[in-house]
Amino acid sequence: MIRDDIKAALVTSMKAGDKAGTAAIRLIQAAIKNRDIEARTGKAPDSDDALVVEVLQKMVKQRRESIELYRKGNREELAAAEEAEVAVIERFLPQQLSDAETAAAIDAIKAELSATGLKDMGRVMAELKARHGSVIDMGKASAAVKAALS
Known part of the structure; x- marks a missing residue:
């Protein structure tokens, strides 16, 4: 399950002292937790992995929009930080179709x-x-x- 991969990656990241990676993975876990809470009142996806993939895709989309806006505003350092988060998030997504x-x-x-x-x-x-x-x-x-x- 993707959730287990995320938990294992958090432990690995923390042990390696990767502060940026740890922060990004914690953001992922927080977004998933929020989606779990929302799913209690609405219709939850059939599988847990589908729920997690949905959250991850939304996070990637939000960050790509932010990157575009940061670049338009000449804030390359913020765009680079967002790109680093996208790289961490995409590690947990299934391979996309070409x-x-x-x-x-x-x-x-x-x-x-x-x-x-x-x-x-x-x-x-x-x-x-x-x-x-x-x-x-x-x-x-x-x-x-x-x-x-x-």
């Missing part, structure tokens, strides 16, 4: 659902997320689905 693999998955779902136009985009996206949600960047996939259907 652009070619994403396109192949979209084409397969498109053919399976007999999707022909943009009106079918919602169905294709829902099926794509159900099958490949943990290993695909849904933001990039949305643009690819739109291009494939138009």
